[in-house]
Amino acid sequence: MRMLLLRTFLVVVLLSDSARSRGRKSRVPCASRDCQCRKVKGKARMTCVWVNRRLPVFHPRDVTYDRVNIANANLTRIPKAAFRNVSTTQLDLSGNLFGASGFNRGAFVGLEARLEVLLLPHCRLATVPTSSISRLRRLATLNLDGNVISVIPRNAFKRNRKLRELRLFQNQLRNIDAKAFRGLARMERLQLAQNRLPALWKGNFRGMRNLTTLDLSGNLLTRIVPGTFSGLNRLKWLDLASNLLTSLTKRMFKGLKQLQYVNLDGNPLTHIGDGAFAVIPRLKYLSLDLANVSRLSPGSFVRLARVKTLIVGDVNRPALPARLFRDLRRLKNLSVLNHRSVFKGLTPELFPAKFGFGRLSVWTAPLRPCNCDVAWIREFNRRGAYVHGYCDGKRPISCQKLTG
Template sequence: MFVESVVRWGAWSILLQFGLGVSAGFCPPRCACRPDTMEVNCSGKHLTSVPESLPSDMKRLDLSQNKLKTLGRRQFLGLTQLQEMDLSDNVISMIEVEAFQGLQNLRILCIKNNRLKIIPVGVFSGLFSLQFLDLSENEILVFLDYTFRDMGNLQLLEAGENDLVFISQRAFTGLQNLQELNLDRSNLTSIPTEALSQLQSLTRLRLLRLTISSLPNNVFRRLHRLRSLLISHWPSLDTLASNSLIGLNLTSLVISRSNLSAVPYSALRHLVYLRYLDLSYNPITSIQGNLLGDLLRLQELHLVGGNLLRIEPGAFRGLTYFRVLNVSSNQLTTLEEGAFHSVGNLQVLRLDGNPLACDCRLLWVVRRRFRLNFDGRQPTCLSPDMVREREFQGFSEKELPRVFICRPSRIIDRRRQEANIEEGTNILFSCKADGDPAPTITWISSQKTLLSPTGRIRVLSDGTLEVRYAQVQDSGMYQCTAGNAAGNDTLSVSLQVKGFPRNRTMPFFTEQGWIESSFPPTANSSAQVANPYPFDAKTLIIATTMGFLSFLSSVAICFVFMFFWSQSKGQIKHTATIDFVPRASMGGGGEGGDTGRFTMKLI
């Protein structure tokens, strides 16, 4: 008995070692079989066709990394228990209709990295249980109508890295349970809106490396269950229409490595469920104040590797759930506490890779340096020189009052500035200030409105106020404010503009530009006697003389022309002889009347 048991055990061991069988059938040549997992592995065996006599009860078949070129009709008929099949990394260029017929339990099918150019309708017929399909890294040009018609249980479709130029409107018909779609690196020139609208259950959509330049309005309509949208590596994308994302209930949005020059506030304002926003690697220069307040549930904002120069006060006002801000590798010199709704809610802050000026504006960050999570990358100072390249965590409490300080704004020249000018005159008012950090100069008009760098009354880059073509209504007091984080300083100037006399012209600014208009003299202006004639005597003499000379010139030219014309006609005759027949008398008539002749002299 002992010997018989040893023999049986040895035979079974040899069978397992060489993979010569599974529970119901023999293992194909050059393949390895594992009865415990019901797996047949034929990967990398240089096969040019699908092996015959495959075990009918196997659950996993690996045919990857071979030289398969064609899959015939009903190629795998009889493998009713098969759940996973890998056909990736072959040279398959043709799959016949109903090639996978009979694989009613197949759940995972991978045809990645082959040479497919087109998928005929009916290829996937019979794959009712399929949940994952990978068609990436092929050469597919188009998805035809009803290509995926019988795949009602498919949940994930990988279709990236193809040569797709067109997706038919009904290509995705039948994919009522598809949850994730990846369309990466294709030749699509626009979003296939109508085709995507068939995917009512889609929750994740990934679109990488496309050459589309804009997202038009309603481009993702009817994708009400979409929760995650990933757009990345679109170098031409510079515009999002204001309603491009309308109808979506996204919780995660990534638009990175594109060409957005500003945060697309109008397109984002509808996304009230958004929690995660990533706009990294776009040439965005600022985050403006009070424009993200509609994103009530926003928790994370990532804007890495951009051109951020400024985050304005109130930028995150109203975002009560805001927890994570990552603005590393930008051009920020500071981040003021006033940008946040509540800094007490902030948990993760990434400021590394920015040229930070360590002054009073960053004191709130340094004081929280042991509680805030910098994700293992401590912010460092670039200025002032005495603390250059020092990490925030390295400062002691005693150093903070001496290092992180600011010098209040101070207007340098406070001499009284008053101007009394006439209409149409240009005038400049100076307002120069110093402080640390450098103060911001603002001007308030006589009507208590904030003046901008554009318009007839404008603020120049150096803080000077310019009033061009002054008008009476410009009169009043103007106030300059120089402010920084440490305090403000103000200066008032006076402008009085006198109206034009009646007989003078004054320029006015219209939509067409500057024009001049005449006004009657005012009561205070000196009256002048109006000239009853439109021209003076000198003007009349000059005009008369010029008119007479013009008349003589015209007559002379006519005579010369007539002289040369007559010479061209030859010798001129001065007489002409005319024959005539006299009219018959009242009583006579008939023939035989005498004829007459007379000679006429030509003058």
């Protein structure tokens, strides 16, 4: 019973503007007579805890809340102007039971002037609450993780032009309108992982000129239409892991001149076109799976002069073609898996003529036989490379540079 009662607590953290400006501690009054207040770590903040499950009634006070936390309170609806007397930068409503009709159109009236962070994960939302959040002109972060949203309609966030981070992790997205993100020029981080997206529209992200991070992992993408990433001139981090992509071409990544991190791990790739990554001149990290790729050539990884980490997954062939890594002059970390016991090992001929093996670290697993006396490992050790990984049974192995 005690634990159940604690779970229903509603926590509100307050921060007094006046105390902040004076630079000394000050007692901040509770927002309601139904709450108990205490100082937080000796700072000019107070934590107020409600034992009631209902939405608290906020009375007008000359107080600015640092954070209002009304999470996991079994709330089913936010009525009109419930926060009219609240001045806060962050509102946490996560874990409530709003469902399809939990927000009145004017639910966030009064929060327009200050609210920057709105947290609505795991609230059983079936749609984006566009009409309710449209008045939040200062909103910078919106978290909609763990809901059951299946569609993002056109202009869903049209009036939230200051959004910098949008999270839709682990929903049921099947479709994103071609103009769903129109107007979000300030967006920096977009999280769309673990949904059910089978495809993206050309220009879906057009206008997001400040986007730096895009996570599309764990969807059902079978192909990337050329032009999908058009206009993402500042994108640095792209995660496409665990989709259904079978082919990679340079048209797919066209325009991503600032991209540094690409994760394609877990895709059933069968074809990597020559120069597929040549249009990403600043790439530093690349992860993919070569297990089902039928043809590899030196052109598959051409112009990857800045790549420092390369993960090629399971290699389902006895050897990799010579000069495959001929342009990887700065490579420091290479991961090669051999779960199918087909791959016989690496050769120096894979690398540039004057490659610096002394800075190379090779991870391989599992290693058969389980010792450092394998011919290819001895050769790499002799050249200064460090080879490590694990054997069957996950017993670690470490093969250092040979001395003497």
